[in-house]
Amino acid sequence: MAANTSSTVVQALVVCRKELKDWSRDRRSIITVLISSLLAPILVGVMFTNLASRQRQVEDVTIPVVGGANAPALMDWLRQQAGVTVVDGPSDPEEAVRSRREDVVVVIADDFSADLKSSRPAQVRIVADGSSQNTRPKVQRIRGLLQQYSGQIGALRLIARGVSPAVASTLQIEDVEVSSAQQRAAMLLGFIPLFILISAFTGGMPLATDSTAGERERGSIEALLVNPAPREAIAAGKWIAGTLTAMLSVVVSGGLLFALFQYIPLQDLGIRFHLGQRELIGTLIIVLPVCPLIVGIQMYVATFAKSFKEAQSYLSFLMMVQMVPGMIMMNSNVAKAWWMYYVPWVGAQTILTDMLGNKPISAAVFVVMGLVNVVLAIVAVRATAGLLLREKIIFGR
Amino acid sequence: MIRVENLHKRFGEVRAVDGVSFTAADGLVTALLGPNGAGKTTTLRMLYTLMRPDEGRIFVDDVDAVADAQGARLRLGVLPDQSGLYPRLTAREHIAYFGELQGITGSDLRTRTEHLLKLLDMTEIADRRVAGFSHGERTKTALARAIVHRPKNVLLDEPTNGLDVMSTRAVREIIRRLKGEGHTVLFSSHVMQEVSALSDRIVVIARGTIVADGSPDDLRRQTGHENMEDAFVALSGLEVEANPS
Numbered sequence: 001m002a003a004n005t006s007s008t009v010v011q012a013l014v015v016c017r018k019e020l021k022d023w024s025r026d027r028r029s030i031i032t033v034l035i036s037s038l039l040a041p042i043l044v045g046v047m048f049t050n051l052a053s054r055q056r057q058v059e060d061v062t063i064p065v066v067g068g069a070n071a072p073a074l075m076d077w078l079r080q081q082a083g084v085t086v087v088d089g090p091s092d093p094e095e096a097v098r099s100r101r102e103d104v105v106v107v108i109a110d111d112f113s114a115d116l117k118s119s120r121p122a123q124v125r126i127v128a129d130g131s132s133q134n135t136r137p138k139v140q141r142i143r144g145l146l147q148q149y150s151g152q153i154g155a156l157r158l159i160a161r162g163v164s165p166a167v168a169s170t171l172q173i174e175d176v177e178v179s180s181a182q183q184r185a186a187m188l189l190g191f192i193p194l195f196i197l198i199s200a201f202t203g204g205m206p207l208a209t210d211s212t213a214g215e216r217e218r219g220s221i222e223a224l225l226v227n228p229a230p231r232e233a234i235a236a237g238k239w240i241a242g243t244l245t246a247m248l249s250v251v252v253s254g255g256l257l258f259a260l261f262q263y264i265p266l267q268d269l270g271i272r273f274h275l276g277q278r279e280l281i282g283t284l285i286i287v288l289p290v291c292p293l294i295v296g297i298q299m300y301v302a303t304f305a306k307s308f309k310e311a312q313s314y315l316s317f318l319m320m321v322q323m324v325p326g327m328i329m330m331n332s333n334v335a336k337a338w339w340m341y342y343v344p345w346v347g348a349q350t351i352l353t354d355m356l357g358n359k360p361i362s363a364a365v366f367v368v369m370g371l372v373n374v375v376l377a378i379v380a381v382r383a384t385a386g387l388l389l390r391e392k393i394i395f396g397r
Numbered sequence: 398m399i400r401v402e403n404l405h406k407r408f409g410e411v412r413a414v415d416g417v418s419f420t421a422a423d424g425l426v427t428a429l430l431g432p433n434g435a436g437k438t439t440t441l442r443m444l445y446t447l448m449r450p451d452e453g454r455i456f457v458d459d460v461d462a463v464a465d466a467q468g469a470r471l472r473l474g475v476l477p478d479q480s481g482l483y484p485r486l487t488a489r490e491h492i493a494y495f496g497e498l499q500g501i502t503g504s505d506l507r508t509r510t511e512h513l514l515k516l517l518d519m520t521e522i523a524d525r526r527v528a529g530f531s532h533g534e535r536t537k538t539a540l541a542r543a544i545v546h547r548p549k550n551v552l553l554d555e556p557t558n559g560l561d562v563m564s565t566r567a568v569r570e571i572i573r574r575l576k577g578e579g580h581t582v583l584f585s586s587h588v589m590q591e592v593s594a595l596s597d598r599i600v601v602i603a604r605g606t607i608v609a610d611g612s613p614d615d616l617r618r619q620t621g622h623e624n625m626e627d628a629f630v631a632l633s634g635l636e637v638e639a640n641p642s
Contacts, residue, residue: 007500014497018486025485025526219481223539226445226477227498228470394447395479 011229015237016244019211023245029206033245036202037253040195041260048264061141064089064096067108071116071124074108077149084145093127103135104128104142119157193352194323196254196283197345200291201298201319203249204242205312208298211238212384213311216303221394235299235385239377242295250287254280282355286366290348293373296380303387306396325349341365344373398423398581399444399550404453406439413439415605417453421550421583421598426576428596429585432633436605437585438478441554444583445475457550474548476556480539484528488519488538491527492545499546506545513541516574517567533564540571551575553584557591569595589626603633 023029066089068075078086090096093105107125109115115122124146128139155165215221224234258280298315305311325346341347347369354361387393399421406414414436421427429437442448444455446466455462455469462469482491489510496506514523517537522530527538536556544551553572557565572595575582586592592599593613601609601616609616609632622628 010500011498014494018483018490018494021490022483022485215481218483219479220483221481222447222477222479223475223481223495223543225447226470226473226475226543227495228467229498230467391448395442 008230008233011233012237012240015229015234016241019207019238019241020244023207023210023241026206026210029210029245032206033203033249033252037199037249037256040192040199040253041256044192044195044257045260045264061085061138062087063104063106063142064093064102065106065108066090066093067110067112070108070110070112071122074124074149078145081145097127097129100129100132103132104139106142106146116153192257192356193283193349194327196250196257196287196352197290197348198319198323199253200246200250200287200294201322203253204246204291204295204298205315207238207242207245208295209302209305209308209311209315211242212299212302213305214308216305216393216396217307221388225388225394231385231388232382235381235388239292239296239299239381239384242299243292246291246295247288250291251284254283254287279356283352286348286352286355289370289373290345292377293344293380296377296384300380300384300387303384303393341369342372344369344376347372398456398458399552399583400456401440401444402454402456404440404443404455405451406436406443406448407451412605414443414450417602417605417607419600419607419610421581423549423581424576424579425597426572426582426584426595427598427600428592429583429600429602430587430589430592430629431585431602432587435587435602435633437587437602438554440602441552441583441585442478445473445477445552446470447477472549474544474546474551476536476540476543476551476553478554480536480543482527482530482535482538485526487524487526488530488534488541489514489523491538491542495542496545501546509545509547510541513545516571517541533560533567536560536564537567540568544571544575548580550581551583553582555586556584557586557588589629601629601632608632 060083062085063078064087065075068086068088075086078084089105089107090102093102093107096102097105105127107127109123109125112122112124126139126143126146128135130136154168158165158168215224225231227234258276261276297318301314301318302311305314322345325343340350342365351361351365351369401420402418404414404417405412417436417440419427429440431437439448443450444457444462446462446469450463457469457472460468460472486494492510492513493506496502496509501509514520517540519534519537519541522534527535530538540553540556543553556568556572560568572582572584576597584595596613598612599609599616600607609619611619616628616632620628620631622631
C-alpha cells in the first residue's frame with residue numbers, strides 16, 4: 001500500500017511538471033497572468049493619483065484676476081485664505097479660458113470700488129468653461145470664496161444699519177459631502193482584496209482549462225488515461241500545477257500593488273492607509289490558501305467542457321458568481337456576520353478587508369478558514385478524478 | 398495474451414458490440430477487420446479499459462480487465478482512436494512523459510527513448526515541438542509513447558489510417574518487430590491489404606458481431622474467394638448494405 005501511495009505521488013508530480021512545462025510555453029497563458037496581475041495595480045494607481053491630484057488642485061488654488069487693482073480689499077481678503085494665490089490675469093480672459101490656457105479667470109469691473117462704496121451690487125465675473133469636468137471643483141471653490149466675501153460684507157452693512165444679518169438669511173444651507181475624496185479612496189481600497197482574489201482566478205484559469213477541456217479538445221485524454229496512473233494522481237497533478245500558477249499570479253499582483261503603494265501620495269488624500277511589508281505578507285498568507293480551492297473548482301467545471309472556448313465561458317460565469325457576494329458586501333455596508341469568515345472566497349475577502357483596515361484577526365478564524373478551503377479543494381479534485389472515469393467525458397467530443 | 402468473451406455494449410438503442418469473443422495470442426499479430434461503424438473502436442475501447450462493457454469478460458494476461466482496470470492497463474500499450482498530442486511539447490518530451498508515468502526514469506528512460514526514435518526514424522524531429530508535425534510524424538510520436546514501457550500487449554486502433562507510404566512502412570516494421578519479440582499485437586483496420594500483409598490471424602467484425610475468425614488462408618477457404626478483398630466483402634455483408642455506418 002505504501003509503495004502504491006508513493007508511486008501515486010510520483011505520478012502526480014510527473015503530471016504536474018508536464019503541465020507546468022506546457023503552460024510556460026503557452027504565450028497566451030503567460031500574457032493572461034501578466035495582464036491580470038498588472039491590471040489591478042495600474043487601475044488602482046491611476047485612480048489614486050488622479051484623486052490625489054484633483055484634491056490638491058482644489059485645496060491649492062491659483063486665481064488669475066483681471067482688474068485686481070479695482071478691489072484691493074477683496075484681493076487682500078483672498079490672499080489671506082488658506083491655499084489661495086492671486087496672480088495677474090491674462091489680457092483677454094475669455095480667449096484664455098476658451099483655449100484652455102487658464103482654467104478660470106476672475107474679472108473685476110472697473111466701477112467695482114464705486115459700486116461697493118454706494119452699496120450697489122459690485123460686478124465680479126467668473127470666466128470659466130462649464131463643459132470642462134476637470135475645472136469644475138476649482139470654479140466652485142472660487143465661487144464659494146467670493147460668495148463668502150459677499151456675505152461677510154453684506155452682514156457688516158446690515159449690522160451698521162442696526163439690522164440682524166439673520167434677517168437676510170432665509171435659508172441656512174449646509175453641504176454634507178458624502179463622496180469626499182477620502183471616501184472614494186476608501187472605496188477603492190475596498191477593491192484591493194477583490195483585485196487580488198481575481199488575479200488568483202485569472203492566473204489559474206489557463207492551466208485549469210488547458211489541462212482539462214483542452215485535453216478533451218485535442219483528443220489527448222484517451223492516451224493519457226490509458227496509463228496505469230490512477231485518476232487521482234492525474235487530477236491531483238494538474239491541480240497542483242494550476243494552483244502554482246494561480247499563486248504565482250497572486251504573488252506578482254500583490255508585489256506590484258505593494259511596490260506601487262510606495263509611490264501613491266495617499267497622505268494627500270488624508271488617508272491613513274498603509275500597504276507595507278506587513279500588509280503584503282498578510283495578504284499573501286490569506287489569499288494563497290484560497291488558490292487550491294479556486295483552481296479545484298475551475299478544473300472540475302472545465303472538465304465538463306468539450307473545448308477550451310466552452311470552458312472559458314463557463315469559468316467567466318463562475319468568476320462573476322464568485323464576485324457577487326464581495327460586491328454586495330462592499331457596496332452596502334452589510335454587517336459582518338461571524339459565518340462570513342468561513343465561506344470560501346467571501347471569507348478571504350472579509351478577512352483581507354479587516355487586515356488592510358488594521359483590525360485584529362483571530363488566529364482561530366484563520367486556521368478554520370484554511371481548513372475549509374483545503375477540504376473543499378480535495379473534494380473538488382476527487383470529483384474531477386471521478387469525472388475522468390465517465391465515458392461521456394473521455395469520448396464525448 | 399488477450400481473451401474476450403461475449404462482449405456487449407449498447408448506446409441507447411444501438412447495439413454497437415453484440416456478443417464479441419476472440420483470443421489474441423502471444424507472438425502473433427491479430428487484426429480486427431471491419432467496415433466503418435462495425436464496432437472495432439468500441440471493442441478496443443473496452444479492451445483498453447476506458448469503456449465498461451455492459452456484459453462479457455476481458456482478460457489481459459489473465460488479469461480481469463473489467464474488475465481490475467488498472468492491473469490490465471499495466472500490461473497494455475495503446476494507440477487509441479483519438480491520439481492527440483500536446484502541441485507545445487517535443488516528440489522526445491511526449492515519449493518521456495508517458496515513460497515517467499509508467500515509472501521509468503533516468504538513463505533507462507533516455508536509452509529507451511533514443512531507441513524508439515531511431516527505430517521510427519524520428520531522430521531529426523525529436524526535439525521539435527509537435528505543433529508543426531505531419532500526420533505521419535504525429536502517429537509515430539503517439540506510437541512511440543504508447544510502447545515506451547515495452548508492454549506485453551499492444552493495441553493499435555487504425556494505426557496506418559491516413560499515413561503516407563514511408564510512415565506506413567515504419568509502423569508495419571514496428572508491428573513485425575513487436576511480434577518477433579513475443580508481444581501480443583492486436584490492431585484494427587478497415588483496409589484489406591493492410592490486414593493481409595501483416596496479420597497471422599484475422600477477426601472479421603460487422604454490425605457488432607464476429608462474422609469470421611481465422612488465418613488469411615482459412616478465410617479464403619471459408620468464403621471460396623481467392624482474393625482477400627472479395628472474401629472480406631462477402632464476410633462483412635457489404636454487398637447487402639452499401640453504407641453500414
